[in-house]
Structures are given as structure tokens and as C-alpha cells.
Amino acid sequence: MYTQIFFMFLLATTATALVGWRDCGSQMGSIYTVRMTNCTQTPCLFHRGQSYEAEADGRWRANSNTLPFVLFVIVLGAPIPLLEGDACDYKIRGICPARNTDTFTFASYYPVPTNLPPVGGVARAQMYNDFGDTALCFELDVRIA
Numbered sequence: 764m765y766t767q768i769f770f771m772f773l774l775a776t777t778a779t780a781l782v783g784w785r786d787c788g789s790q791m792g793s794i795y796t797v798r799m800t801n802c803t804q805t806p807c808l809f810h811r812g813q814s815y816e817a818e819a820d821g822r823w824r825a826n827s828n829t830l831p832f833v834l835f836v837i838v839l840g841a842p843i844p845l846l847e848g849d850a851c852d853y854k855i856r857g858i859c860p861a862r863n864t865d866t867f868t869f870a871s872y873y874p875v876p877t878n879l880p881p882v883g884g885v886a887r888a889q890m891y892n893d894f895g896d897t898a899l900c901f902e903l904d905v906r907i908a
């Protein structure tokens with residue numbers, strides 16, 4: 764019975780976790796899981812004009828009072844910002860700002876601009892700490908369609 768519940772939980776969580784994302788220099792914490800609308804394996808399809816949600820779970824290894832955040836897509840070598848602001852506005856679990864050993868979940872919802880070229884690219888979410896160092900960063904390959 765407990766085994767059954769355990770496996771159901773495992774299925775429910777792994778079904779939505781994204782495979783193929785990369786950490787891009789997180790210095791203040793560990794990202795455990797990334798989830799992405801309609802995508803379980805990179806490259807993720809980004810339909811122009813549609814909105815997508817990216818989520819990340821993890822644990823802090825340090826404190827920071829500020830967490831400026833930018834989410835952008837790199838296409839043809841150019842970074843195009845899709846969302847910018849204070850990461851605390853996108854926190855759905857944990858406390859903000861960052862406190863050593865606390866767990867976090869961030870979720871951001873952003874539109875894919877209609878004027879992007881239909882090419883492959885890299886989507887990257889990056890947060891900075893009080894000193895401008897990369898606090899958390901993850902990226903994934905995307906295909907713009």
C-alpha cells in the first residue's frame with residue numbers, strides 16, 4: 764500500500780520534470796528540478812505568441828537580501844529579455860530573499876514574442892546576489908516555432 768503510494772508520487776513528480784536543462788553557474792544554491800510548460804525533454808518548443816511557465820525547485824547555500832532576476836532567450840547570438848524584475852515576485856514556495864539552507868520554488872510565466880525568428884536558441888533564467896554575482900542560473904535548449 765505504502766509502496767503503491769510512493770510510486771504514484773514518483774510518477775506524478777517525474778512526469779512533469781524537465782530532462783536536459785543545464786546549470787549555468789549557480790553560486791548560491793542548488794537547483795534540483797526544473798519544469799516547463801508542455802516540455803519534459805529539451806529542446807522545448809516555444810510557439811511565438813504563446814505564454815510558458817518555467818519553475819525551479821532547489822535549496823539555498825547562502826544569503827542574499829536582493830535577487831534581481833532576468834529571463835531571456837538567446838537567438839542568433841543575441842540575448843532577448845522576456846522577463847526582468849525581482850525574483851521574490853516569482854517565489855511560490857520558501858521565503859524571500861535568500862536564506863542559507865532554505866528550500867525554494869520559483870515560477871515565472873512569460874510570453875514568447877511574435878517577432879522572434881523560427882530558429883533554435885537557448886532560454887536562460889538568471890538571478891544575481893547583493894554583489895552582482897550569479898546566485899542561480901539554469902538554461903535549456905529551445906526551438907522557436
Ligand SMILES: *[C@@H]1O[C@H](CO)[C@@H](O)[C@H](O)[C@H]1NC(C)=O
Pocket residue numbers: 800801810813814815
Ligand atoms: C500545451 O499543450 C496543450 C495541449 O496540447 C495546448 O492546448 C496548449 O496550447 C499548449 N501550450 C503551449 C504554451 O504551448
